[in-house]
Amino acid sequence: MSATTVSTTTAPTRFLDVGNERYAYRRFGGQNASALPLLCLQHFTGTLDNWDPAVTDPLASTREVILFDNAGIGGSTGAVPQTVAGMATHALAFLDGLGIDTCDVLGYSLGGMVAQQMVLDRPAIFRRMILVGTAPRGGEDIMHLEKPSLARYLNDPGLQGYAVLQKIFFTPSASSQSAGEEFVGRLLLRTGDRDPVSGPAVASAQIAAFREWEQFTGARFADLQQIRQPTFVVNGVYDEMIPVRNSYWLAEYLPNAVLLTYPDAGHGSLFQWHDSFQGQASRFLSSDSRFAPY
């Protein structure tokens, strides 16, 4: 995508009023008119500015990409819900406001939980789903930032802003840290019209949502069997934030899911292996099969 094309780095922030809320979003790409838009649902505390152009620009080359700030995030009004269900309600209202009946979704981390809840609430909302670095309801060890392996970075006063992401989204290996440095550089390419950074209140509400998402009643993972959409599950094998076994459960209990895991990678596997990920995701989304394998 050339520098003059509207892209992750240059797409203007737009606003959509629905009910009592005003939602911030960016929408770009879409050369193939027959492709459905791809709704991108973001990670813990992430804003529109946390999408990596190396992932979302290639995806936008053949379909519209819609980046979305849920309620209380970035430029969106409202309170950050303390449940994933509350976030799903906002995202569905946003799609209704845009007049989108069906789309594809890329749900990353927290966004992957929101995507699962959305499709359970309204099964026709998604055609194909991509779930990266996320967990099913009833999953384990979801975003326990108090763990020593994460707290040592989050509580390090020498690390601020994106430098923290480089540590917690990537593994300690030299190759992964180098990929993390490049990732941060790409996030900084956008110089104008940036979102406000999330503060502690956002983090606190979202952590409450993770704790609620770890709870389940009845047969564990039974809700996944209701999701018939072809689903592409992706995880790094060394993910400290949401360990890969959560993706194993997704692929084992979703009836129509393919799992891909990446080596030498943590929570940010899609950013570290962006060339591979965007190619695999594009091939998955380009399939018209009712089955996930592509």
Place this chain on the structure above:
Amino acid sequence: MSATTVSTTTAPTRFLDVGNERYAYRRFGGQNASALPLLCLQHFTGTLDNWDPAVTDPLASTREVILFDNAGIGGSTGAVPQTVAGMATHALAFLDGLGIDTCDVLGYSLGGMVAQQMVLDRPAIFRRMILVGTAPRGGEDIMHLEKPSLARYLNDPGLQGYAVLQKIFFTPSASSQSAGEEFVGRLLLRTGDRDPVSGPAVASAQIAAFREWEQFTGARFADLQQIRQPTFVVNGVYDEMIPVRNSYWLAEYLPNAVLLTYPDAGHGSLFQWHDSFQGQASRFLSSDSRFAPY
């Protein structure tokens, strides 16, 4: 591949004398002269006739495919080794006899264990590795045919020959059984020059090799960390013969491996999802990167 092209169904069986043994093999394909040959290492009791044309014919469209009967299997002389290490020694001798210093490998089930042992014994032997439905040394629940979930088919006098494969390589779902029926039909396409079918002595020796492969000394899976080759690990999520957790361990402990899992699929995931598998495997093999992600 047209009916007149030499293919999985029509390639003549050839023989290679090395030391005291005569090894049976078939070799075909290879339009791309710069591609390395792909050595295919077969499953428990499988012969040259157990390779699915829907998998090996597309792979042969751009590279030479070499199907190999290890010692004591099909048309190969010698005793079936009671260890994976013994099988690896034969396979290395066969490649030496062909004058092949380096190739790619597709190791399926038992063949995946032989491939791992070969690359530990001689690290330069493989450029890229594909391991399907297999397990690392020290893996669990490897080919326990006495389990009720398998014994009910293996001990059913109403099931003979390939009908057993349809039951144990595929899941009980209607879609998987239908794929299994098609798989069996493809194996029967070859009408001439077929291998002798393996008997109980082959099975007994190979089961002994599985039991030995389950043993380990020292740190579990530490040997995997010596394997630097880009590796593509594939498994069905409902594999009763070698459960998918063995592939999780491969992808977690091999330093340079991508894992792909297939839904609604058992041990024969590569045959059930042959269109997807051959495409993914071809893209993986076509990569020149030193990293597994493709």
